[in-house]
Amino acid sequence: MTRTEPATTDAPRPATQPTTGGAGATPRPVALAVVLLLGLLLLPFVPLVLASFAQGYFYPQVLPERWSLRAWQVVLEPDGATWAALRDTVTIAVSVAVLSLVMAVPAGRVLGTRRFRGRRVVELALLTPVLVPAIAVAIGLHVVFLRLGLAGGVPGVILVHLVPATPYVVLLTAGVFANAELELEQQARALGASWWQAQRHVTVRLVAPGLAVAGLFGFLVSWGQYVLTLVVGGGRVVTLPILLFATASGGDTAITAATALFHALPAVVLLVLTSRILGSGALTTFGGAR
Amino acid sequence: MRTIPRSTLLLLVIAVVAAGCAQASSAPAAGPDPTDWEQVRSDAEGATLDLHMWGGSTEINRFVDEVYGPRLAELGITLRRVPLADTADAVNAVLAELEAGRTTDGAIDLIWINGENHATMRQAGALHTGWAEQLPNAALVDWEDPAVALDAGLPVDGAESPWGSAQFQFVHDTTRTDAAELPGSYAELATWIEEHPGRFTYPAPPAFHGTRFLTQWLYELSGGAEAWADGFDEDAYEEAAAELFAVLEELRPHLWRGGETYPNDIADLDRLFANGEVDMTFTQLPAGIGANVEAGTLPDSARPFVLDTGTIGDHHYLGIPVNAAEPAAAMVLADLVLDPELQTAKLDPANGWGDGLAIDVERLADEDRAAIDAVTAGFGDLALPPERLAEVRLPDAPPELTDALDRDWERVVRQQRPRS
Amino acid sequence: MSAWWHRHEDVRTWVALSPALLLVGLLFGGAVVMAGLRSIGLLGIGEGGPSLAAYRQLVTDPGFARSLGLTLYVAVVSTSLSVVLGIGAALLLRRLGAGRRFATTLFQLNLPVPHVIGAVAILALVGQSGLLSRLAAQTGLLDAPAAFPAITFDPWAIAVILQYLWKEVPFIGIVALAILSASGDDLEEAARTLGASTWQRLRHVTLPLLLPGVLSAAVIVFAFTFGIFEVPLLLGPSSPTVLPVLAHRRYTDVDLAARPEAMAISVVITLVVVVVVLLGAAGARRAIRGDAAVTEVGS
């Protein structure tokens, strides 16, 4: 599939929408509808926050009758399960981001800048693992991983997270290279730079922000992964999603809610930071991080 | 798409072949010998012990980490507790390892296990046998007691060592259901359900509490637990099950959500109960619901009760997979948990758990017995008196029975198809 | 060596692609092939020879048919609603003047949040004793949890669909916003001066422009909603359940004989997704032929 890339126009654009009346003018119904929309999307976080600060938060309490920090104390307990899970989750997610980038940079550069026979097939081959459900991959790979001694350990989980992460990072990287003005590399060579110098001083600087987003994407794919970790990790690799599921099966809603929020927060913070740095255009990529 | 590069196909073939070659062929190693306990202790030193256990209860998790962890550390063993959403996941993991030819150095050293999971692993030859009775502390266990020696009717054969005991109890809320109108038998429960439409449900089997709830009902319909004392009888089952599922079908519309859906596990049921969606839930802890009330997952006004016709009491165990990487360390922990001091700590809901004893009080020194009595005295009305529990205790059913119940329930209740 | 290397661009191309392709080929391809082989009784422990018993079992099992039906229903309904609401949300956000950037950031806040969390949150919101039910009780609208519509664990999987919408509407919306901000305003202006009314602009400019990108996004949404395991597990009906949950149930069934069936289900899941992806890719390619050509000629 082709992602629609924003067309580049050199024409300066007005700061405001030419089709709307004036700068910053929003019709009231539109503003209300937007507030409603955002309210609905953010609403599910409300019971989580309430429950995480409550003790004995039973129907029909809307606001807790007994506020309590117990759940957060348990979740944030030093040397507790949450921090251990966070450490494992971050270790795995960072490894996945880095490794997938290492594989994605050469492949993405080729896909983004060259036309060759078999390109469509390669693109399709890369897209399929992104889309085929994790449960199918997990079940199929589990026995192979067991035989290779990779099941039940962090390396195996990293490897299996690479299956959905790498193709997406490759496709994103291809977009980054396709949009970068790599002709500047030739310009640098013409100005006397060696191949390595051209890479270092020109190419890297051109693609670095895009690659950072691609890597972040790989990070997020791994961050939320449940089934692959469950099956391949065999329960022994306890990432935050695994911990959250185990906690949810225990029925302590306060701790479940606090764990869920603890798990969601880093991803949301990363998103907001990135949107600050890169502008909202780059964020389409987050769509696949699930 | 028609031209898949031949190289891609080649890669797939390589992948499959590579996986096949890696298959190990060594036979399972014989386990350590617990009669030479010194040797076991020294083998265990420096090990990292992977204990796989249901991890849904923060309190139990914490108890394991904070009570056993330091004690094992003193013995040079690092405890790594692996939380499971379902014990079957671990059973399955061991079986998958064995299927893949991984007969040594497996991921799991010790599993918290009983009932069907025990039966499954035994059937597959996936547990070390013959070690449990040889543990030093095994002397404190009454191995003559069928409730210990038989796990769901299946002889334990030293393949698992008891950790604690439990007994099924119902829980009601005194603000909603008066103690006077509580049912004393399943027959009365059925009436109660009809009179309180939408206020009762049970976890869907094979969830532990759901299966046990139905097993007890089947007992009552088939003339009591004694009917199954000699093992599973196909015809007797057919007769009783026909009656049971007919009753369930009749009651279906009076269940929560019209019997269209059931809670996944006891945690779901507790939540429904706590929020007032249903009027009953269950517990397994002899020390009652003190820990739940403390954590705020059940209301203060909740109280346990049992049926006069009896509820099943059983033990839960620790088992060592045949391919465990650290069987010696596993034995050390299985022995440690039987230590009277630690058994007492586990019984006390103040420590977060409230689990029943696995050891025989008669075999204890006086001071240990006094400590236990002190804990029991402090249960209050959030637990039933031990005598009351003992009075109605029934043995667990043979695994064939629970298997058959699970299978039939799936078919008849869930899929609405006739029992085959 | 070096000269040879520089002369053969095709070799360099494939060498550059090989790490990623090897990974995908070995792991993903391996997974699919393994599942396929084991579904027909090869490579597992079993009665030996290859057999289609697992598939025969599936075909004759009405439970499987119902699961497949439920899974398709959930995926199709979630995808269609996500597309409609996502486009609507994008059109709405686009009309914002001041605060548009802020609103867009809030709009996509859910995107990186893992599905498990979404499921837990939706349950706490729309369960029969969830926050909405409690609000209804506090305001005197309802008097008991049972009076609140049962949309969790329900046969119509409404809570599951709600959870998908919660996550996928922003996804489709962001994709649509990206397309529109690239050329939407310009083309709509052009259409205006050619006499297109508001409605005609939506029908003849905005929607056709969105079609290829949103179609691609919709294929992604379909694949995800068809294949997610954790959300229906936490929110969905237990019988019939969706295929991924059924596959996992069979896979973790203590009866090892159920494993080929689990493999067969996962093969079915893979096939359905691949077919939908291919159809979607073909559709998107048709829809964007002009678009793709722009980049070709332009570059």
Place this chain on the structure above:
Amino acid sequence: MTDIHLDGLTRRFGDVLALDDLHLDVAGGSITALLGPSGCGKTTALKLLAGLLRPTAGRVRFGDRDVTEVAAERRGAVMVFQDHRLFPYLSAGDNVAFGLRMRGVARRERRRSAAAALERVGLDGLAGRRPGELSSGQRQRVALARALVLEPEVLLLDEPLANLDAHLRAGMRELILDLQRDRELTLVVVTHDQEEAVVLAEDIALLFDGRLHQHGAPRTFFERPATARTARFFGTTNLVPGHRSGTQVHTPLGELHVPDGAPDSAPDSGPDGRSGRGPDGAPGGGAVWVLVRPERLQVDRGDSDHPRVTGRVLHSTYLGTRTRAEVEVAGVRLTVDASDDTLADAGPGTSLTLVLPPSALWTVPREEDGRAALSDPAPAASVAGTVEPT
């Protein structure tokens, strides 16, 4: 034939005043160019005409009809954009037929009209192509056909020649002029290129910094610019500082006789008489620039009785169709062009005598700031803050 009247048209974007109080009348059936450097407000003006922007103040009238509040789609003015804006998902033919489809014209009729329109712009046979399969020039012509097929009263072209190669530009220009001869439509063209404005338009409105600077026939801008800025924009390179008294101007080159540039002597000033002399073109005495175009300076052959000056050639350049020399006369640098061979021998250091025909001279006011001849007169407003859609 639709006249267009712009009455005090003003548009702000936030703090930026993109178009400031534009008064302009465009005769029905004429071609008017809105000319100016980028950011001058010309495209804003065009979009206000098209109805794609609402004015902050002012009115737009088409004939007697006040269309200020009329939506773009009902205004009857079609705009052709600089960047074509073809619908990428439609073939060329369907692009052309788009407007007809919006009007509910039947498919068969649409096809026929679109084919005819494509033929008119020389693209017969390409109806089936997607925009991506067309060259830039072809796309521009499709965009034009797409507008023409609607037979609009008012056609608005935004930089119609800007993105085209030299040979395509000529063809496109011919096409536009041809269309204009055929139909009686009123054409407004936006351009930043004075040459383009001159060859296309009968009437030019020059905008600087959101304001109308000068309005008139193309000749005026070359021969009778109102200000030094206009002159410079139109490529007049010789600006000689001087002081006027009556018809005499005192310059470093000597006393020159320059007829007073009173409104009546400036041919074809704007219809409303506002801009004949530009905003600061007060007639009478004071500091002035004397303007003379390089091609109007003649090398003295001794057969003229016009004033002459002698200087030293700094250097000369052969430019193919003409030769250009830089000559220093009394401390002033003059540029002179000759299309014949009179400059052929003018090597550096050569002495050269130039004739200044009075008809070639023109004065514009000069602010008393003593700037060097070629420096830019102080702009009327700061350009920096101007934001303008192009």
